Amino acid sequence: MDIYSVSPQTLKRLPMYLRFLTSLSLTEYPNISATAIADALGFYDVQVRKDLASVSSGGRPKTGYVTGKLIEDIKKFLGYDEQKYAVLVGAGNLGQALLSYEGFKKYGLEISVAFDINEKLWGQCIHGKKILSVDDMETYCRNHSITFGIISSPSEPAQDIADKLVGIGVKSILNFAPVNLKVPSDVMVENVDIASSVVLLCCHITRNKN
Amino acid sequence: MDIYSVSPQTLKRLPMYLRFLTSLSLTEYPNISATAIADALGFYDVQVRKDLASVSSGGRPKTGYVTGKLIEDIKKFLGYDEQKYAVLVGAGNLGQALLSYEGFKKYGLEISVAFDINEKLWGQCIHGKKILSVDDMETYCRNHSITFGIISSPSEPAQDIADKLVGIGVKSILNFAPVNLKVPSDVMVENVDIASSVVLLCCHITRNKN
Numbered sequence: 001m002d003i004y005s006v007s008p009q010t011l012k013r014l015p016m017y018l019r020f021l022t023s024l025s026l027t028e029y030p031n032i033s034a035t036a037i038a039d040a041l042g043f044y045d046v047q048v049r050k051d052l053a054s055v056s057s058g059g060r061p062k063t064g065y066v067t068g069k070l071i072e073d074i075k076k077f078l079g080y081d082e083q084k085y086a087v088l089v090g091a092g093n094l095g096q097a098l099l100s101y102e103g104f105k106k107y108g109l110e111i112s113v114a115f116d117i118n119e120k121l122w123g124q125c126i127h128g129k130k131i132l133s134v135d136d137m138e139t140y141c142r143n144h145s146i147t148f149g150i151i152s153s154p155s156e157p158a159q160d161i162a163d164k165l166v167g168i169g170v171k172s173i174l175n176f177a178p179v180n181l182k183v184p185s186d187v188m189v190e191n192v193d194i195a196s197s198v199v200l201l202c203c204h205i206t207r208n209k210n
Numbered sequence: 211m212d213i214y215s216v217s218p219q220t221l222k223r224l225p226m227y228l229r230f231l232t233s234l235s236l237t238e239y240p241n242i243s244a245t246a247i248a249d250a251l252g253f254y255d256v257q258v259r260k261d262l263a264s265v266s267s268g269g270r271p272k273t274g275y276v277t278g279k280l281i282e283d284i285k286k287f288l289g290y291d292e293q294k295y296a297v298l299v300g301a302g303n304l305g306q307a308l309l310s311y312e313g314f315k316k317y318g319l320e321i322s323v324a325f326d327i328n329e330k331l332w333g334q335c336i337h338g339k340k341i342l343s344v345d346d347m348e349t350y351c352r353n354h355s356i357t358f359g360i361i362s363s364p365s366e367p368a369q370d371i372a373d374k375l376v377g378i379g380v381k382s383i384l385n386f387a388p389v390n391l392k393v394p395s396d397v398m399v400e401n402v403d404i405a406s407s408v409v410l411l412c413c414h415i416t417r418n419k420n
């Protein structure tokens with residue numbers, strides 16, 4: 001199987017398996033069953049069994065999977081070994097926090113540079129990443145064949161930024177701005193909406209108090 | 211209307227309206243129509259009209275809403291004026307990034323303290339927030355009547371942390387660990403899953419290359 005043949009839902013669960021598996025000590029857990037993974041992550045074991053069958057042929061009755069082999073199989077399937085580079089647009093509070101977030105690297109993604117409209121930031125290095133003017137975005141992205149963009153701007157300029165990134169050839173956008181971006185059908189957008197989650201949870205507190 | 215009478219979907223959109231509205235210059239946009247908001251955020255205007263009607267009675271045909279009044283109405287509706295405090299559990303890379311994220315404050319939420327198992331962090335101040343041992347969690351949360359928890363730990367200890375928070379009286383959990391948390395029905399969990407989004411987008415790039 002390859003990434004074309006599994007569902008987006010399965011794809012989304014694979015990094016969860018990987019994070020769990022890599023958190024285990026291999027001497028303590030040389031083997032692991034789908035049931036144990038399901039228990040740890042709060043999934044149904046039928047689902048876990050099916051997901052893992054699409055990325056690894058190493059499952060054995062009773063013993064389960066060889067943990068190290070399963071980790072390698074998932075990594076290979078997801079193409080983590082293949083280094084990918086992204087640009088980040090909007091180096092305000094959230095953007096700077098993301099520049100320090102090492103989670104991206106685990107998935108073979110590295111932020112190569114960040115762009116901002118604030119000229120005070122130009123030329124600065126924040127968490128080891130250079131901040132450039134948004135005016136340099138087109139040249140930089142074309143020269144480095146960038147196809148992955150992270151938008152961490154306020155909502156207002158986000159659509160404009162997305163349009164520019166798409167025009168430059170970006171095909172994958174991770175969007176932290178609370179806006180529904182309009183993009184062509186060959187471009188994929190994933191929204192990470194911290195604010196809305198916070199609001200819902202705060203309302204839940206207020207509701208509980210009353 | 212109050213927060214009991216609107217849908218979670220509407221509640222999730224309200225901060226998006228607010229972020230957009232507060233990004234406008236009030237001298238340039240003293241009034242704003244539901245259609246203009248819908249255009250800016252990529253929503254249907256019927257939906258925006260309905261959402262806003264449930265939080266503000268200020269909408270007028272042709273002129274739309276008085277922008278400043280609409281901002282106040284949404285803030286009041288969502289209880290932003292009412293300060294809420296959260297604890298953050300797991301002060302690794304992502305946790306530290308979140309400690310510097312000022313987005314929470316906008317919604318009346320402040321992280322009062324963070325907990326970690328790493329004793330090297332105990333007593334340190336990171337982005338102005340004190341890091342304490344997880345062993346102090348129960349006492350601290352009870353003494354400060356904390357009902358909001360943010361989990362930014364790896365996946366493995368996340369369920370344990372959630373169980374502890376729930377036991378202490380936390381009712382709202384913002385979960386960044388890639389795990390489905392099991393909690394009682396009166397506790398609300400919102401998952402923010404950056405990793406899975408990154409994986410999907412990386413696969414989209416690989417797919418486009420081939």
